[in-house]
Amino acid sequence: MVRLGTGIGWRPEIADDIARLPGIDWVEVVAENICPDHVPDALRLLRERGTTVVPHGVSLGLGGAERPEPGRLRALAERAEALGSPLVTEHIAFVRAGGPLTASPSIEAGHLLPVPRTRDALDVLCENVRIAQDALPVPLAVENIAALISWPGEEMTEGQFLAELVERTGVRLLIDVANLHTNHVNRGEDPAKALDELPTSAIAYVHVAGGVEKDGVWHDSHAHPVTQPVLDVLAELCARTAPPGVLLERDEDFPAAGELAGELDAIRAVTAAGAAGTAAGSAKPVTAARAAEAATAAGTGDEAAAPVRASAAADEADKTRTGATASAADAPAPDAPLPEAPVPDAVRERLALAQTALLSALVGGTPPPEGFDRRRLRVQSAALTAKRASVIAKVAPELPEILGTGYRPAFARYAEGRPMTGGYRRDALSFAEHLLADGRPDGSAARRRLTLWWQERSGPAPLPSHPAARFARRVRLALSGGR
Numbered sequence: 001m002v003r004l005g006t007g008i009g010w011r012p013e014i015a016d017d018i019a020r021l022p023g024i025d026w027v028e029v030v031a032e033n034i035c036p037d038h039v040p041d042a043l044r045l046l047r048e049r050g051t052t053v054v055p056h057g058v059s060l061g062l063g064g065a066e067r068p069e070p071g072r073l074r075a076l077a078e079r080a081e082a083l084g085s086p087l088v089t090e091h092i093a094f095v096r097a098g099g100p101l102t103a104s105p106s107i108e109a110g111h112l113l114p115v116p117r118t119r120d121a122l123d124v125l126c127e128n129v130r131i132a133q134d135a136l137p138v139p140l141a142v143e144n145i146a147a148l149i150s151w152p153g154e155e156m157t158e159g160q161f162l163a164e165l166v167e168r169t170g171v172r173l174l175i176d177v178a179n180l181h182t183n184h185v186n187r188g189e190d191p192a193k194a195l196d197e198l199p200t201s202a203i204a205y206v207h208v209a210g211g212v213e214k215d216g217v218w219h220d221s222h223a224h225p226v227t228q229p230v231l232d233v234l235a236e237l238c239a240r241t242a243p244p245g246v247l248l249e250r251d252e253d254f255p256a257a258g259e260l261a262g263e264l265d266a267i268r269a270v271t272a273a274g275a276a277g278t279a280a281g282s283a284k285p286v287t288a289a290r291a292a293e294a295a296t297a298a299g300t301g302d303e304a305a306a307p308v309r310a311s312a313a314a315d316e317a318d319k320t321r322t323g324a325t326a327s328a329a330d331a332p333a334p335d336a337p338l339p340e341a342p343v344p345d346a347v348r349e350r351l352a353l354a355q356t357a358l359l360s361a362l363v364g365g366t367p368p369p370e371g372f373d374r375r376r377l378r379v380q381s382a383a384l385t386a387k388r389a390s391v392i393a394k395v396a397p398e399l400p401e402i403l404g405t406g407y408r409p410a411f412a413r414y415a416e417g418r419p420m421t422g423g424y425r426r427d428a429l430s431f432a433e434h435l436l437a438d439g440r441p442d443g444s445a446a447r448r449r450l451t452l453w454w455q456e457r458s459g460p461a462p463l464p465s466h467p468a469a470r471f472a473r474r475v476r477l478a479l480s481g482g483r
Contacts, residue, residue, distance in 0.1 A: 002086050004052060004205055004245025006268055008260065011250070015042035017257035023264070026052035028247055029083070031075070032059055036082035047084065054205075055079040057090040062128045062142065063115035064094035065101055065352035073135040080138050087139045087204060089174045090132070092125065092165075097359040101352035107419035109359055110388040116151035116354065117161045120347050127343045129169045141172035141204035146182035146211075146220035148380040152371030158189060159197025166202045170337050173198065175243075176207035177233040178220055184233075185218035186376075191233045195240060205245030208234055208267055217379055223252035226263050231270055238274020246271055252390070365417040385415045388427070396428040402449050403441055410435065429458050 005025030008018055018024060019042060027046060034043075034055065047053055057076050060068055080088045093112035098104045115121045133140050142165070144158060156164070162173060175198070180191040208231075210224035226248070237243065246267055250260070360366040362381045368374050389411040393400045400407040414434050420427045432454045441447060 002052075002244070004054075004247075006264060006271075007052075007054075007205075007245060007247040008264065009056075009247060009249045009251070010043060010046075010053070011254070012040065012042075014250070014254050014257075014260070015040070017254075017260060018042075019046065021257060021261055021264070023268070024051065026054065026245060026247075028054045028056045028089075028249075031055035031057040031079045031088070034079055034083070036078045039082065052086065053083040054085050055083060055088050057088065058112070059095060060090045060132065061093065061095040062090055062132060063092050063121065063125050064096060064128075065124060065348045065355055066096075066099060068128055068132050068135075070135070073132060077136050080136065085138060087141055087172065088136055089141045089143060089204070091143045091145050092162075093145045094355050094359075097352065097356040099352070101349050102356045104356060105421060107356075107359055107363060107421055108423070109363065109384060110391065110420050110424075111384055112145045113355075113359065113362075114145060114147040114149065114151065116351075117154040117156040117158065118151075119155060120351050122156070122161060122164060123343050123347055124351055126165060126168045126340065129165070129171050130340075133169065133171065139172055139204075141174045143174040143176055143207065144179050146176070146179040146186075146218075148186055148217060148383060149372060149376045150187050157194065157197060158183065159194040162194075163197055163199050166199050168337050168340065171202075172204035173202045174205055174207065175203055175237065176209070177237060178207060178209040178211060178226070178230045178249075181227075181230045181233050182211060182218045182220045185213065185216075192236050195233075195237055200237075200241035203241065203243050205247060206234065206237065206243045207247055207249055209249040217376075219383065221252065222249050225255070225259070226266065231266060234267065234270050235274055238271050239277060242275045243271065360419070363415070363419040385412055388415060388420065388424075391424050392428050392431065395424045396453075398453050399428060399432065399450075402446055402453065406441065410440070425457075429454065433458075 006023060007026040007028060008021070008024055010018060010027035010029045018027065027043075029043065034040075039047075043053065055076065057072075060072050060076065062068060076088055076090075079085075091112050092115060094109070094115055095112060096106055096108045099106040115125060129140070129142065144162065165171060166173065177191070180189075180194055183189045184191050208226055209220065209222045210226045210230070211218055211220045211222075212224045213219070234246070248260070248263055248267060254260075354369070357366070357369045358372070361368045361372075361377060362384055368377050386408075389408050392411065393407070403410060411431060414431050418430075418434075422430075432450055435441060436447065436451060436454065439447075441450060
């Protein structure tokens with residue numbers, strides 16, 4: 001694996017800031033948001049400057065009971081090739097359930113849900129990962145996810161689960177330290193223990209992100225600053241190995257460029273201090289406070305030079321790491337795993353029934369499966385609805401504009417007992433249809449605007465979408481007073 005360095009999640013809202021931020025070695029893009037034939041100009045310019053771009057998938061559902069869909073695999077492969085990426089990444093999660101294995105309608109979560117750490121789930125995950133590896137033109141790395149809920153009857157810790165996954169498939173790992181912190185708060189899991197059990201030579205890169213605690217539950221929001229505990233988990237990881245890359249994620253409530261630069265500097269300081277500590281033979285984890293000291297100590301004392309010194313320290317530590325002549329990025333890949341027999345259909349069916357029962361309870365209003373914490377299920381259900389509403393607002397920004405402050409309450413009422421079955425664009429249309437059938441929104445002008453929006457995007461022959469045609473319809477609507 002190549003050494004990636006320090007990166008940031010590329011989002012259109014901060015594209016200009018990213019282009020100006022110093023020391024950005026690479027960026028990660030949400031694969032489903034990129035069209036290979038129409039790469040955004042800002043992203044194309046970054047590539048022309050030599051910035052590495054890694055596509056990060058969110059919809060493959062490798063942890064689901066079904067085998068990965070060939071169409072989704074082709075799409076991920078196309079993006080890797082279009083962006084000239086050295087690898088692609090996805091999640092250890094399930095995102096849909098139901099379907100042929102359960103003889104029930106397919107339903108979608110709209111977000112990432114944890115797989116049970118059982119032998120059945122691991123067998124299915126390993127086979128799904130191997131299918132994906134065979135279909136992709138570059139190496140695959142998979143990410144541990146954050147969770148609000150725990151499955152009853154789990155048979156392995158997270159570290160054991162990931163270690164065996166790597167041993168059996170040779171897949172690389174994308175370790176999200178914010179997710180390790182989330183699982184510490186929400187599920188009582190010790191991040192240090194998970195890191196001790198991981199095969200660190202398999203780490204492709206690391207995610208760092210912010211979150212917020214509400215009522216004793218940690219929400220991995222990607223909309224808040226990176227907290228001290230998350231930096232401390234990063235320090236724990238860096239005390240064990242030099243990760244080939246570390247990336248800052250931010251998806252909502254984007255701060256000013258200076259704040260992003262400050263968070264990136266803090267990340268560089270932690271990774272550099274961890275590398276220097278390990279190179280010196282110290283087995284003691286490097287806290288974020290010690291990292292800050294290391295970044296500003298010795299030399300000129302100029303704080304502005306700290307990131308440069310931190311980067312240099314990391315590079316030097318890579319060369320002198322205990323008994324090693326190369327960094328973790330250059331570590332040899334695990335031995336090729338031995339072939340395994342296909343997973344029996346009965347195993348996939350058992351997993352499918354369990355995941356469908358859980359997802360139905362979360363998004364369809366069915367009774368909670370036995371053994372789950374009902375309060376946590378309610379929190380997870382509300383979080384899924386909020387996430388679904390946020391994505392709909394991006395896919396169809398006219399809807400919150402038309403509905404105003406009533407958008408989220410109206411969507412929450414619509415989503416109750418109505419699972420998503422056809423993707424976000426279909427969900428947006430169904431939401432509009434639900435409102436119009438109920439004679440909403442209040443006010444003839446708003447209803448007319450919503451009706452026009454729906455007509456433009458639905459039916460066997462949608463109304464012309466050319467900008468001039470849309471402008472003419474808006475003019476007619478304005479002249480008619482919205483009636």
